[in-house]
Amino acid sequence: MRVGVLGGTFDPIHIAHLVIAEEARVCLALEEVVFVVAGAPWMKADYAVSPADLRLQMVRLAVASNPFFRASAVEVDRPGPTYTVDTMQTLRQEWGPETEIFFLMGMDALADLPRWKDPGRFLQLCAPVVFGRPGLAMSSLDDVEAQVPGMKKRTRVLDGPSIGVSSTEIRSRVAQGKSIRYLVPATVERFIAEYGLYCSQGISKTGG
Numbered sequence: 476m477r478v479g480v481l482g483g484t485f486d487p488i489h490i491a492h493l494v495i496a497e498e499a500r501v502c503l504a505l506e507e508v509v510f511v512v513a514g515a516p517w518m519k520a521d522y523a524v525s526p527a528d529l530r531l532q533m534v535r536l537a538v539a540s541n542p543f544f545r546a547s548a549v550e551v552d553r554p555g556p557t558y559t560v561d562t563m564q565t566l567r568q569e570w571g572p573e574t575e576i577f578f579l580m581g582m583d584a585l586a587d588l589p590r591w592k593d594p595g596r597f598l599q600l601c602a603p604v605v606f607g608r609p610g611l612a613m614s615s616l617d618d619v620e621a622q623v624p625g626m627k628k629r630t631r632v633l634d635g636p637s638i639g640v641s642s643t644e645i646r647s648r649v650a651q652g653k654s655i656r657y658l659v660p661a662t663v664e665r666f667i668a669e670y671g672l673y674c675s676q677g678i679s680k681t682g683g
Contacts, residue, residue: 478570479508480601481579482550482559486525487667488537489645489659491638493544495606498635499579500543503604507543508579509566510534513557514550525672527551536662558592563600576601577631585630586615589622598623603630607637649673 479499481492488510496508512531524530531551538544549565550557559578566576578601585605588594603626605616620627645655650673655664667673 476507476570476573477503477505477575477577479503479505479577479579479604480511480563480566481508482511482513482562484513484524484642485510485530485534486642487530487645487659487663487672488534489640489642489663490657491640493537493541493660494636494638495579495581496544497541498606499577499604499633502633502635503577503631505543505577507545509545509547510538511547511549511562512551514553515556529670529672533663533666536666537660539662540660560591560593560597560600563597567600577604578602579604579606581606582615585619588619588626594623595625598625598629605630605632606635607632646673 479496481496481499483492485492492510496510499505500508512527512534514527528551531546531548534546538546550562553561553565563576563578567574570576578597580603582605585603588597588603591597616627616630616632640658645658648655648658649667655667659667
């Protein structure tokens with residue numbers, strides 16, 4: 476079995492996440508792509524992040540129409556800071572050694588890999604799949620290899636469609652009262668409006 480894992484804060488999930496996941500599914504012949512919602516991302520400890528249950532609900536809404544996609548609460552349900560290597564260990568134990576796990580990420584995330592908890596162990600548990608991002612040179616692979624030996628051999632680079640959409644931009648547009656139609660799935664757009672997410676007033680409802 477071949478499974479892709481796309482982890483992230485997803486605050487909110489947007490069309491670029493979905494396009495990347497679908498491109499990887501097709502190019503790598505994946506049987507499933509699992510969207511792992513970060514619970515308490517340690518690298519964003521200094522930033523305000525929406526409650527995990529709301530972010531998880533948005534991901535579930537976004538992937539509902541694709542039978543090859545599903546959302547995972549493995550990090551949301553685990554207390555304490557979120558470390559990718561711990562998540563990969565949990566999924567490896569759940570799925571068994573016969574499952575090939577491909578971890579989907581952008582070049583910017585790969586550049587941070589040396590700062591992750593136990594990157595060497597991470598590479599043993601899964602194979603990184605990297606998508607290029609505008610303005611980021613593919614030579615970054617060599618820079619990371621110098622700090623995490625063996626990374627380059629394990630990493631697959633996909634030249635997928637480049638969509639310049641970010642969660643930061645979407646939050647900013649909502650705060651300014653601008654439209655986010657077509658930047659996120661319609662179901663997610665409605666959820667953001669219903670719960671008052673990213674408005675100057677903050678969250679008007681609690682997740683349940």
